[in-house]
Amino acid sequence: MKWRELDVQEELRKLLPQIAMYLMLGIILGFVFFYDIMPYFCVPAASDFPVWGLVSLLCVLGLVAGYLYPDIIHMLLNAIMLPLLGAVFCFLIYMSPALSPDVVATGIAEEFINMALLLMPYMVISFLTLFTVGFISMYLFEPDDV
Amino acid sequence: MTTDSDASSIPHPEKKRPKPRQIVWMILAVMFIISLVLSVLSAGNYTEIAKASALTHVVTTDSAVIGLDENGNPESVNMTIDFTVVNPSQREIRVWILTYKGWVRDIPLETGLDKTRWRIDGSLEVNGTEQMYYPIFAVSFSFDNPKIIIPADSNFTITRNIVLNRTNYPDIMSEFEKIYNQTADGELEWLQYTSSILFINDIPELSDYYREAGMIRRFDGVDVTPGVGGASP
Numbered sequence: 001m002k003w004r005e006l007d008v009q010e011e012l013r014k015l016l017p018q019i020a021m022y023l024m025l026g027i028i029l030g031f032v033f034f035y036d037i038m039p040y041f042c043v044p045a046a047s048d049f050p051v052w053g054l055v056s057l058l059c060v061l062g063l064v065a066g067y068l069y070p071d072i073i074h075m076l077l078n079a080i081m082l083p084l085l086g087a088v089f090c091f092l093i094y095m096s097p098a099l100s101p102d103v104v105a106t107g108i109a110e111e112f113i114n115m116a117l118l119l120m121p122y123m124v125i126s127f128l129t130l131f132t133v134g135f136i137s138m139y140l141f142e143p144d145d146v
Numbered sequence: 147m148t149t150d151s152d153a154s155s156i157p158h159p160e161k162k163r164p165k166p167r168q169i170v171w172m173i174l175a176v177m178f179i180i181s182l183v184l185s186v187l188s189a190g191n192y193t194e195i196a197k198a199s200a201l202t203h204v205v206t207t208d209s210a211v212i213g214l215d216e217n218g219n220p221e222s223v224n225m226t227i228d229f230t231v232v233n234p235s236q237r238e239i240r241v242w243i244l245t246y247k248g249w250v251r252d253i254p255l256e257t258g259l260d261k262t263r264w265r266i267d268g269s270l271e272v273n274g275t276e277q278m279y280y281p282i283f284a285v286s287f288s289f290d291n292p293k294i295i296i297p298a299d300s301n302f303t304i305t306r307n308i309v310l311n312r313t314n315y316p317d318i319m320s321e322f323e324k325i326y327n328q329t330a331d332g333e334l335e336w337l338q339y340t341s342s343i344l345f346i347n348d349i350p351e352l353s354d355y356y357r358e359a360g361m362i363r364r365f366d367g368v369d370v371t372p373g374v375g376g377a378s379p
Contacts, residue, residue, distance in 0.1 A: 021174065024174055024175070024177075024178035025174070025178075027178060027181055027182060027185065028177055028178055028181040030185070031181040031182075031184060031185045031188070032181075034185070034188065035188075038192070040349050040360070041188060041191060041192040041195055041349075042184070042188040042191070042192075043184055043187035043188050043191050045191075045348075045349070064170055064173065064174050067167075067170050068167070068170060068171070068174075089185075093185055093188060093189045093192070094192075096189035096190075096192060096193050097192060097193040097196035097197070099193070
């Protein structure tokens with residue numbers, strides 16, 4: 001049994017940087033989504049957030065992820081997981097007033113549907129951008145010995 | 147033989163340069179920390195705005211002083227209205243529009259004593275019985291210049307006076323006189339309704355889905371319909 005435990009620990013240790021990368025990129029993406037949807041509630045507040053700004057940020061995040069793990073499995077995982085994690089984190093920021101004891105939270109299910117509808121185009125744009133950038137970065141950053 | 151400048155150009159064997167991979171991890175970590183801090187601040191800001199939207203309210207109190215002539219007939223009504231804006235949030239609130247409507251209960255019409263009215267009475271059903279109210283005051287106050295800003299976590303009272311007499315609104319005053327004289331002991335029952343539009347201060351101009359996120363609408367009292375119209379300053 002001992003060797004199996006060690007094996008699992010070793011595997012987890014190997015996966016830890018990838019998990020950390022997904023969490024960090026997901027949280028960054030979640031904040032970017034929230035900023036784009038409700039810029040006037042954010043710090044720093046703004047009246048508008050340009051679409052090219054969102055796409056540029058997605059490209060940078062895609063390049064970072066592609067540089068760190070330039071293979072097809074990670075490319076697909078990035079394109080699917082990051083928009084999902086971003087949406088979850090964005091929803092958490094959106095629901096943060098419900099944690100305040102003074103504000104009575106009503107209609108969470110309705111808010112969830114509203115936010116999901118708002119996030120849908122962002123998830124599609126993110127998937128397409130991350131997939132494209134991931135595909136490009138596979139060729140840009142692929143190791144020489146492969 | 148080497149000079150000082152030659153020696154400085156030779157790389158130190160112990161000096162380690164960060165690998166490109168480490169640099170990318172560092173960039174990612176910095177972006178993550180900045181995003182996390184901004185997320186926490188944004189969530190706090192958003193919560194405060196939500197609190198301001200949910201908890202700010204306006205309480206209206208009014209008191210009417212009826213002036214009588216030498217015959218004991220009413221010749222003027224001086225209505226003093228106190229609008230108290232209660233702001234329990236940590237955001238400043240800007241008052242924009244306060245609309246006040248005031249009615250007097252029309253018992254002569256209810257009992258069939260006097261059915262001639264210059265304006266249509268508003269009706270209100272209370273416990274299955276219909277009560278009639280005659281519109282006396284209808285006024286809107288806007289506060290564009292000077293602006294009235296309620297500081298965070300505080301209350302502010304705005305007092306306004308409206309005077310109704312035989313000179314400024316003779317028709318309304320004459321109806322009021324009839325109601326007053328035909329009501330037992332002149333004990334009038336007043337009804338008021340306030341509609342207010344406030345703004346959360348320092349939110350950038352809104353657009354798209356949440357266009358009215360910074361706007362707060364509050365209502366106090368009972369709105370009687372139709373029963374519209376009335377005296378204003």
